Amino acid sequence: MADLVVEPILAADEVRAEAAGARPRRFKLTFWLAAGWMAAITFVAVFANLLPLPPPNKPLVGPPYSLPSWQYPLGTDELGRSMLSRVVFGARVSLEVGVAAIVIGLLVGGFFGLVAGYYRGKLDAVISAVANVMLAFPALIFAAALVAFLGPSLEVVILVIGVLSIAPLTRLVRATTLTHAGREFVLAARMMGYSSRRILFREVMPNVIPSAISFALVGMALAIVLEGALSFLGLSIRPPQPSWGNMIAEATQYLTQDAWLVICPSLFLFFTVLALNLGGDTFRAVFDVKESAL
Amino acid sequence: MSAGDPSPPEGNGFDRRSFLRLGAGAGAALAGVSGLAALAGNEPAFAASAPKHGGSLQVATEAEEDGFDPGLVTWDTSGVIYARTVYDSLAVLGANGSVQPYLAQSIKHNADYTSWTITVRPNITFHNGAPLNGAALYANAEHLVASPIVGPALSPIADIAVSGPYSITFTMKQPWVAFPYGLTGQAGMVAEPGSLKNGTAMRNPIGTGPFVFKEWVPGDHFTATRNPHYWRPGLPYLNSITYRPIPDIASRDDSLKSGTVSLLISSDVQSIVDFRGNSQYVITTDLHKVTGETDQIFLMLNAASPPLDDVRVRTALAYAISPKVINDTLGYGIAPLSTGPFTAGTPLYAPTGYPQYNPAKAKALLRQVAAEKGPISFAMGCTNVGRNLQTMELVQAELQSVGVKTTINQVLQSSYITNALFGKYQLYLWRQFGTPDPDSNFIFWSSTTTGAIGSESLNFARNKDSLIDAALTVGRENPNPRLRIKAYQQVARRFAADIPYLWLTRAVWTVVHAQNVTGLLNPTVPGGTPALPIISGVFFPSNLSLT
């Protein structure tokens, strides 16, 4: 999750950079393309069972190693299974993990981050210390070790990645909260006698949310990559159930025969991660620019 | 511990640790290989004069081992290659498949095969200077008999005694005709007694072999350097040899193509496909001719575990699975299909009556059983290696189409054999039974080595058949070759009736090397008799040279 923690530095720098005249970013075409991709992926993942696709695990639907064609839109793999079906069901796994992990991260991490950033003091010290410790482990290594010890399964993977997302999100939300908690409107609200809790949830939080969303999108991308890595190492959902990571892992054996089997899930993974990164980046650029203009 | 073994397309269950290596105390699976490069376009360049001395050879093997003590681990092909590098075996196979003394000077038996005496050559020392003598032999034999891993295969031994300065004598509980075949593999490797005693043999092997152990980084490489005092004059030719275990077949083939290694061994037909027609490399394979018996690849059933304890279910499974579809889809259709423990073309082979693919018959049988016992479902397992998983996925689909529901568990290599041993499985993808002499498989087929689920059973399938037992005893005790052949053919027929194993294909071993490697195909035993050059991928490191 190093990238997530790098964001505040980038954010601060980019604001200065933009102020210095670097080209500002708005909701460009690339953003809409990214949004479109995510919408499409989400749609097929959610409705996978209703789509007119051959079962993803059924072998010899067509001749093995078929290239993409009208009949087999993404071709077939080494057992003649439909790549399109497998990629779609693999999308399901990736999105399940990504969404679940980020929801856990946002709810738990966001909550602690808000509290730490607003109330400061001892509470902040404790929360930050815990977050720092959790951040002290490189994610994949700790995740792989945990999953190995607990026993690999999709549920364990979701849990582990979710727990690992808490700390970076805590830190990020805390940093954003700190920025906003010092603003005039908060001081004003305090002087007017509103309770801390009300200020926190009604004044500060709504301002933190856009940043949180941008972190969440990037975090989701990271979660998907992390799940892919765990799948790749055989620590996630078990074949024959497809996930993008385990599809890549299985296909590396057939690299010289049919590189498409590696490239296809890799492309889907790449574009999904790219789309999420773009989304998060755009969100941050748009909303931060707006904020600094206030 | 490495990531595991790649496999022939149908997959192997446990290759690295296959107990088959232990039969009759034998080490490596000993099946033969045709002596010549079998594929057009891959003929070896004409070997001109005497081999050159010098050079350092890099070899890619299939898997890493856990150590080098012949009594403490089970060796697969890769392990026996390590062993042949730093140790010598008491005997090797001759080119015609018979046992030839190697480190031993003579291997003699009494009239009724109840006593065997091994005399080792004089004036040979281990790499650390200790002498090779009767006491050293005794220490090795004692170590093996006491070993929980190798011991069971040596159960007919009643007593061992030093019978001369360079000899020991084994007294058997029963006539044991095929005993010397075991001395050509793991159980015949002679280690320096001190290293066995103080436990250093595992990581620091000391033997009499052509190369002296230099270093071992587990999972990465094993290096040994020329033994200047090797007892065979003129050998070895190489200055050093390094083995790199590369389980992934694509990486292994690639390492040869890129020049990282100059020779590789492979039990995956992918290597044949990757290199055929490429004149820069020489392919040697046992695809067309086998000496002895080669490994079979099959689905092993636990006949003690319901619903597989019902022979109708097992028979139905045999009807439901098409080895041809699996072999064509995953193995390019290259490996010959199998219908029993013996390979077509070998003297032991005969038609067995094993059920041929017939889904209608499968469904009929299953309907019968389901009416009494309800729907059939069970768990299947394989290792996380090569195309094993894909093989199981195809099997799963075929079984599903006749109404049998299965789950696939991918099991760690390290647990695989233990699970089979204790019966903690129902159906496992497996590879076994390759050997120069079928008596090695006694412990795997006999009901005397069968235990209930939860206790040890070398007869992994837990198939008890008194007809098989009788035939195995004939094979062990009767020296008449014709009667032995008939006995083992009876065993094969019983397998087709009991169906503890669902046969798929036989294993195909391939050695591929660059043109500048020579000496693979012309090793000799002391005295000049040609030795069998390659046995399940195991070659003679002492005879290799670089031009």
Next chain:
Amino acid sequence: MILRRLGQLVGVLLVVTFVSYLLLNFLPGNTAAVIAGPYGTKASIAHISAQLHLNDPLPVRYFDWLRQLLQGNLGQSAFTHQPVGQALAQRLPCTLELILLSQLIALAVAVPLGIAAALRPGGWLDNVASTTAFGLLSMPAYVLGYVLVIIFAVNLHLFPATGYVPFNQAPLTNLHDMVLPSITLAVGSLAVYLRVLRAEMIATLSEDYITMAVAKGMPTWRILTRHALRPSTIALVTVAALNVGALFVGAFLAEYIFQLPGVGSLFIQSIESKDYLVIQGIVVVVAVAYVVLNFLADVAQPLIDPRLRGVRRLG
């Protein structure tokens, strides 16, 4: 102040090692039996149980384990019985070399590109560089590695897909073998460094003192190296320290893909073979290294940037 920091460091290290130690407790069933693995005999299980004091209460176990850790005893592999410390020592040079080479490549590309992009923000070079960086960040190592193998090893035969000789044996072959893995690892860092450096440089270049230097007639390259690069280096160091975690991860995956005999491939092999003590040993070593490196980066920051001395770092 530095004492307080050191105190924090020790605190974090204690917690980190404790959590690593806790991993063992997640094992289902009889811990000693599971660790002993399939070759475990009653004797070896009892031995492990005694060695790890598995019957003692948790704090006692932990401190004993910690004490052994400080003495360098991390246990041994259940399969090869090789001491974990020894295995790590054997494999560390390879991993370190991989990380070093990759960072060199990343910096060698990111610094000039970042500067060039910053000089003309919004220009075509900037756009291409930023987009590429962004794209590269979205490419996981296990995808990129195989893409490189397909292109450069399988098709072009320029570099080997696997293989490694130690540097001191054959330096040129070693470097040749390390090209593809280093690039795979460098890409992630490169993208991050590029983005940070670019943003930092743009921001710094807009500062008043730069305008002053330009007005004074200082040549561009001198402005860049003497005035602009130094503050940008701070952000780079911070990011590099934060990136170490991702580096370890990337290194582990690259080692697996290219079959290099480093700590990472040992880790992955141990996960596959459930060699728990080795897994735990590596987790501890990596976590401790990570914490210490972060601490050093923290401490180094004020040293590089005088502006930060005496000021609490935000976040």
